[in-house]
Amino acid sequence: AQSVTQPDxxxxxxxxxxxxLRCNYSYGATPYLFWYVQSPGQGLQLxxxxxxxxxxxxxIKGFEAEFKRSQSSFNLRKPSVHWSDxxxxxxAVGALGGSxxxxxxxxxxxxVHP
Amino acid sequence: DGGITQSxxxxxxxxxxxxxxxxxxxLNHDAMYWYRQDPGQGLRLIYYSQIVxxxxxxxxxxxxxxxxxxxxxxxxxxxxxxxNPTAFYLCASSLGDLRYDEQYFGPGTRLTVT
Numbered sequence: 001a002q003s004v005t006q007p008d009x010x011x012x013x014x015x016x017x018x019x020x021l022r023c024n025y026s027y028g029a030t031p032y033l034f035w036y037v038q039s040p041g042q043g044l045q046l047x048x049x050x051x052x053x054x055x056x057x058x059x060i061k062g063f064e065a066e067f068k069r070s071q072s073s074f075n076l077r078k079p080s081v082h083w084s085d086x087x088x089x090x091x092a093v094g095a096l097g098g099s100x101x102x103x104x105x106x107x108x109x110x111x112v113h114p
Numbered sequence: 115d116g117g118i119t120q121s122x123x124x125x126x127x128x129x130x131x132x133x134x135x136x137x138x139x140x141l142n143h144d145a146m147y148w149y150r151q152d153p154g155q156g157l158r159l160i161y162y163s164q165i166v167x168x169x170x171x172x173x174x175x176x177x178x179x180x181x182x183x184x185x186x187x188x189x190x191x192x193x194x195x196x197x198n199p200t201a202f203y204l205c206a207s208s209l210g211d212l213r214y215d216e217q218y219f220g221p222g223t224r225l226t227v228t
Contacts, residue, residue, distance in 0.1 A: 009154070034216060036219075041221075041222070041224070042221055042222065043118070043120075043204055043206075043219030043220050043221045043222050044157075044204070044206075044217075044219040045219070046216045046217075046218075049216055090156065090157065101147070101159060101162060101172070102217070104156045104157040105156055106154060106155065106156035107156050
């Protein structure tokens with residue numbers, strides 16, 4: 001079964017600084033990978049997804065993520081963080097075979113200091 | 115505008131009472147899902163449905179029930195058998211059952227049982 005790990009429970013950055021949120025997955029075949037963002041008390045919104053092709057994926061709100069098969073990672077990045085980016089970020093992995101339901105990581109809470 | 119609506123946003127119930135959470139989508143999606151979210155736990159799948167009149171248990175289905183009589187509706191009932199029902203509940207839908215189908219989430223219902 002697939003699994004996904006987000007090693008950082010909380011990340012604190014200053015506004016304008018760069019950001020990288022880590023995501024590691026476990027699955028033998030090519031995974032399908034997603035990053036979602038959740039503002040407090042709201043539902044989740046898709047930031048970007050990868051399922052084939054270019055390993056560097058561009059998303060909404062200036063986010064990008066890079067799929068690295070050798071490291072089983074799909075880290076989310078943003079060159080300059082805005083205060084409005086403060087939210088919970090979830091990585092999810094779906095895979096060929098078995099259940100198609102994606103597995104979500106436990107999330108990383110992003111705190112942005114002015 | 116297409117989307118997913120969940121009502122109510124906040125729900126309060128006394129212990130021992132069943133309660134039904136509403137989820138409606140007008141995206142013409144075949145698949146619908148219910149997740150439970152607790153702090154630090156990420157999203158845990160309760161039930162999902164790929165087509166009308168069919169649904170499957172997720173990882174934490176005990177104490178919950180669902181129905182899928184219409185394509186656009188997937189209500190969740192939290193029964194008195196659920197030991198710890200206080201949580202944030204998220205409904206989602208996706209186009210179909212393809213591994214790379216992204217999920218669209220509703221705004222959530224926060225249930226408090228005392």
